[in-house]
Amino acid sequence: MRVLFLHPNFPAQFRHVATILGRDPNNQVVFGTKNERPEWKIPGVKKALFTPSRDPRPETHHYVRPLESAVLHGQAVYRTMLALKSQGFVPDLVYGHSGWGPTLFVKDVFPESKLMCYFEWFYWAHGSDADFDPADPLSPDDEAKIRVKNAPILMDLYSCDWGLSPTKWQKSQFPHEFQRKMTAMHDGVDTEFFKPNPGAKLVLPNIDLSGADEIVTYVSRGMEPYRGFPEFIESIAYLQEKRPNCHVVIVASERVCYGKSLPNGQTYKEQMLAKVPLDMSRVHFVGTLPYGQYLKVLQASDAHIYLTRPFVLSWSMIESMSAGCVVVGSDTAPVREVIRDGDNGFLVDFFSPKQIADRVHDILEHPTRMAHIRENARKTVLENYAHSVLLPRHIELMKEVAQGNLPEPQPIASIPERSLVVSG
Known part of the structure; x- marks a missing residue:
């Protein structure tokens, strides 16, 4: 061919x-x-x-x-x-x-x-x-x-x-x-590469969290509203109050990939860190990582937060599930297609940092109860996304x-009513 x-x-x-x-x-x-x-x-x-x-x-x-x-x-x-x-x-x-x-x-x-x-x-x-x-x-x-x-x-x-x-x-x-x-x-996704490593400790070239009791992870191409970055940062503030030994690892670049940038040239990271007081000794911005290091982050994760508007679903969510992460995902259409709340992950209100933090707190409070969630997340990917x-x-x-052997016409998926208002 x-x-x-x-x-x-x-x-x-x-x-x-x-x-x-x-x-x-x-x-x-x-x-x-x-x-x-x-x-x-x-x-x-x-x-x-x-x-x-x-x-x-x-x-x-x-x-x-x-x-x-x-x-x-x-x-x-x-x-x-x-x-x-x-x-x-x-x-x-x-x-x-x-x-x-x-x-x-x-x-x-x-x-x-x-x-x-x-x-x-x-x-x-x-x-x-x-x-x-x-x-x-x-x-x-x-x-x-x-x-x-x-x-x-x-x-x-x-x-x-x-x-x-x-x-x-x-x-x-x-x-x-x-x-x-x-x-x-x-x-x-490559399920032979993105696989669990129970008991993994996180050590990267510039960060050693091998002694951390709890690690919460967040992955995105950029730090932006489309992927719930502002809500995520606000949730960390609530989480740090509840979990004094929790560390947060953020794999993302300081840029906007989707949607609007701030008008004054400020980044969303700068805006949110100025707005939300955090214990920065327990928050680790590691930028983008080579695949091997990125995998280590996922394998060491105790809870993984993935938020998105109703938009393109990120590969990272599927990769995190393949690695056996307990995903706390936004209750939005692209995430609901993959995650069944309480079965292979958890769904939360995109706009509720407190609910996000409460769910992560519950996961960290009861780690042994999360074994079946991790197993089902991995199983979902093996069966449908490998x-x-x-x-x-x-x-x-x-x-x-x-060869010109086109498939049979495919079923139509319903979408909401659309409208357009144009100014004169």
Whole structure:
């Protein structure tokens, strides 16, 4: 099979499927990306670099700037695909991440190739992430901008032969008329790597918590409201009152990956630490970590807090469950798809730091009672999210789409009523 992957960042969500396909000498695998990093390689996978000719113009209407960026990315990929075609490479399947634009013009260069898109999120002003926090209301300008942000995704939904979305919740956000040609399938996690290590002690290059009685963990790409960072920090204050020997380890970078930054250049970490008095000798910000050290954090965790708006589900939550963590997760749709309260984890009110702290306190107070929670968390991942289960299905789906044997139309997931208010 000849496959062309497309993603601005190599290898992103396609690392594992590209690795499997690259091992087979009968396959030709090319990965189109603008990330040159020579140290990142996959055996059997050839990189084809693309570079947008420019950035979106500052004078472009701010609603349209993301679309202009997508078109510039698509244009750059168009040139790269023409070069590949001139070299005799015509893929059976093009598989790309929708939204940034690389997949926009695939059918113009390779009209006979099948196009499969990875659909991570469809934006709505109401009913999911954007209007979740009542303290952060949307303006009419925000609402209109959100609608236009879907333009490149809608183009891909129309032109692709099939789509994949990682969770049922995420698939449910897409318009009904397109869900019929989408499969809900998670990327999966490496359960042989992310596995429990009972009695593990946490020692990192710059931190030694081997003597800590209790360790609470939090993992996120950034420190931001979308992942409940403000509520998490407030919960630590309550927790420290109840648990004088509890240490908190925070694996995250001091940035905003989703949503709005603070207008004054201040980070949410700075804002929250100025607002909430904490015993900082028991709070450890370790930044982002290599996978081996990140795993040690999860294996040493006595309670793991994962909070998110109704948005894309983080891999880290599945990885923490695979490692046998007791997860305290927000009672929001993406988390409820995986966690059953009191069975394989616990659900709490996203907006209640006190409830979060109380639940963690209960877990730390009764560690032996948590054994079945840890076991069920691990079992949930082994049965539904393990690479050993999902990667063969993922590869088979790709082969079927490449051969034109498209799956049966998929069931439609219901979504809330949506509305849009536009200012004059």
